[in-house]
Amino acid sequence: MKRTGPVVFGFLIGMLMLIQYFTQVPWIDDRYNNVLDWKQVVFGITLILGVVSLFLHHWKKIERKTGGWGYSVVTIAGLLFMIAAALIFGREEGPYPWMFDHVQAPMQSTMFALLAFYVASASYRAFRVRSFHAALLLTAGVIVMLGRVPLGEMMGFHIGEHYFSLGTISTLILDYPNLAAKRGVMIGVGLGMTATAIKIILGIERTYLGKGA
């Protein structure tokens, strides 16, 4: 029962979700909305587990004085301060929204801004010409990058009466080989998603239950 119960439950709920997509029966729609409501309840409960897990994880680091335990002090202090600020001053005014606007938002922007430097370092590695494929990637990359800026429109060549700017070639690269490859990936992803869903609904794939395949 311990093994088959979750599989049977998964089959029933999975089939309900599948049938709901293809039908317009109000009763099934209602059950679907029930499941979505339940998801919110489950999320709320697991969020408590998550916060407890976060607290314990960092608390043990502080207790054992493991490397970087100072960061754990900041994490727990921040967690407790935000809870206290929301309880005492409310979520609409006082230190709670101030911390969001003046601490969390700038920190998030900083992390996002780091992306620019990481793009540069990753591009440097990717564009090193070590093989024919890398050379091809470099050429396509340069054309697309130049083609996206006004300068690219001024650069180009004539074939007969026709003028081909880097902008036009860039659009051709993006609209044909690039889009074809992306669609190939997306078709594979779609089939993979469907196959995984069918395997889970039929109880063939059970690893997610922690029961092994």
Added chain:
Amino acid sequence: MRMAFRTVWYGLLVACLACAWSAPSAAAHVAHADSLDGGAQEAEGAEAQGVSASSEEVLDGAGSEAEGGETPSTGWFDTEHTPTAVATLLFGAILLFFIRSARSGKPLFIRRIAGLEAVDEAVGRATEMGRPILYSPGLDPMEEVATVASINILGQVARKAGEYETRLIMPNRDPIVMTVAQEVVREALTQVGRPDLYNADDIYYTTQSQFGYAAAVCGTMMRERPATNFFIGHFYAESLILAETGNATGAIQIAGTDSDSQLPFFICACDYTLIGEELYAGSVYLSREPLLLGALKGQDVAKAVLLVVLIAGAILAFFGIDIGPYLG
């Protein structure tokens, strides 16, 4: 079990035939209804399913005449989804056929996937270096299939980590994913006879914030210096931040995502990348479970069928032959 399997198999075939039979009548219902207002929705649905432009025009035409408030339907079945239903049932039937073949013991050839072949090497490296493994399941919640696929791979990675007695660290963005992951890792370690290696504190919640999560994972990589990083799941803009930080720490990195916009970043910054569907094949490939291998083979065959249909469609479009009206 065999009886149930056979019932599902024949049920799918019958349902498939029923859907195919109902498609033309449903299409006729859509095309000739006087009081429809679902034309625009039909066209959107058709676009999402990759239906040709000509059939979209047919549907748009139906919509342009429509002014009423009725939804196109034959009652209990939403005819808007007929093509999806037929494709799903056909695909399901192909999968079940190959699973059945696998049950009969027929050997199945599965192509080599470098990223998954490297899992043993990656876990072994962490063991030799005496450092932990870091596993990130991506940012999506548990109901997303990519996250389910990631958790399936996690189970196999945890088994190997247990066999090699290597610590597995897993920061999570979603508390439900964290709870499921804790259970999966505990079961995996129990199955390999090492329940003592399980530490719930190593599979922990960080934050719901996207870049807060990125910062937490990067911080863990810099402090714990894991020898191996797994980034398996659905990622967004933080993918390159994670992969480049991991690269800077010198870890061997295996990534896998179905997000086509993040794939180039992982390919640049990671040693191995599972591209698109390989993410969904991961658990099967690692477990080598015959039944699941059958499903994987069925997936490949379905892809081949789809490829033939696409080529045939391209040829027909090239010669200006429109079969849209016949398909509905």
